[in-house]
Amino acid sequence: MRILATVPFEQVLKAFLQDHPHVMEGMDDEDNTNDDAEENLCQAQLVLGRWQRVVLDRSEVLDVVLPWHMGEYGEHELIPPAGMTVGSATTRLRELDEAYLNGNPRCAAKLEHHARAPMSPLYLSTRPVPGPDYERLEAVEGLIHLDGLHRMLAWERAGRLDGDVAVEAYLAVEGAVPPARSAAGPAEDVRRVRRAVRSS
Numbered sequence: 309m310r311i312l313a314t315v316p317f318e319q320v321l322k323a324f325l326q327d328h329p330h331v332m333e334g335m336d337d338e339d340n341t342n343d344d345a346e347e348n349l350c351q352a353q354l355v356l357g358r359w360q361r362v363v364l365d366r367s368e369v370l371d372v373v374l375p376w377h378m379g380e381y382g383e384h385e386l387i388p389p390a391g392m393t394v395g396s397a398t399t400r401l402r403e404l405d406e407a408y409l410n411g412n413p414r415c416a417a418k419l420e421h422h423a424r425a426p427m428s429p430l431y432l433s434t435r436p437v438p439g440p441d442y443e444r445l446e447a448v449e450g451l452i453h454l455d456g457l458h459r460m461l462a463w464e465r466a467g468r469l470d471g472d473v474a475v476e477a478y479l480a481v482e483g484a485v486p487p488a489r490s491a492a493g494p495a496e497d498v499r500r501v502r503r504a505v506r507s508s
Contacts, residue, residue, distance in 0.1 A: 309368055312361045312476075317353045320431070320478045324349060324455070327428045345455035351437035352454055352480035360479045364430075364451075366469040369460055370395035372432060372451045375441040382412025389444035394460045401461060415458070422462035430456035430477040454480070 377387040
C-alpha cells in the first residue's frame with residue numbers, strides 16, 4: 309500500500325458524494341445503498357478520526373475484509389456475518405455461478421454494472437465500524453470495507469485487477485482524536501458529522 313496524502317474528512321465525503329449518484333444508470337431507487345455507505349464513512353470518522361488517500365495493488369484489494377452481505381436480499385447469502393475477504397468472496401461467487409446470479413438479480417445487476425463502469429476510489433477502514441453488518445465481523449483490524457463491495461468483486465471477476473493496476477482508496481486510520489460523542493447517541497453523532505461536512 310502506498311500512502312499518497314493525509315486528507316480531511318470533508319474531502320473524503322465530498323469525493324464520495326460526487327462518485328455516488330443517488331440512482332445508478334439502469335437501476336431502481338430501491339437498489340441504492342449510498343445512505344448506508346455514507347453512514348459507514350461517518351462512523352469511521354467518529355471512531356478513528358483520520359483519513360489517508362492510498363493506492364492498493366491487486367493482492368491488497370483481494371485481502372480487504374467484506375462484512376455480512378445478503379446478496380441484495382436474493383436467494384443466496386454471499387458473505388456470512390463473520391465476514392470474508394474479497395478473494396474468498398470471488399471464489400464463492402465462482403462456485404455458486406449461475407445459481408447466485410439468477411437467484412440474486414439485484415446483486416448480479418450491480419456486479420455487471422461495475423464490471424464495465426469506470427473505476428472509482430474505494431472507502432476502507434483499519435477497524436470495523438459500528439453497525440449491524442459489522443457487529444459479528446471476526447476481523448478486528450486490517451483493511452475493512454466501508455464502500456465498494458460490488459466494485460471490488462466485479463473488478464476481480466472481470467480481470468480488471470490484473471497487471472500493474474493501482475486502485476485508489478480513502479482509508480480511515482487511527483491517529484487523531486475522534487470527535488466527541490453526543491449524549492443523544494450514535495445516530496445523532498452521524499447526523500452531526502454529515503451536517504458539518506455538507507455545510508462546509
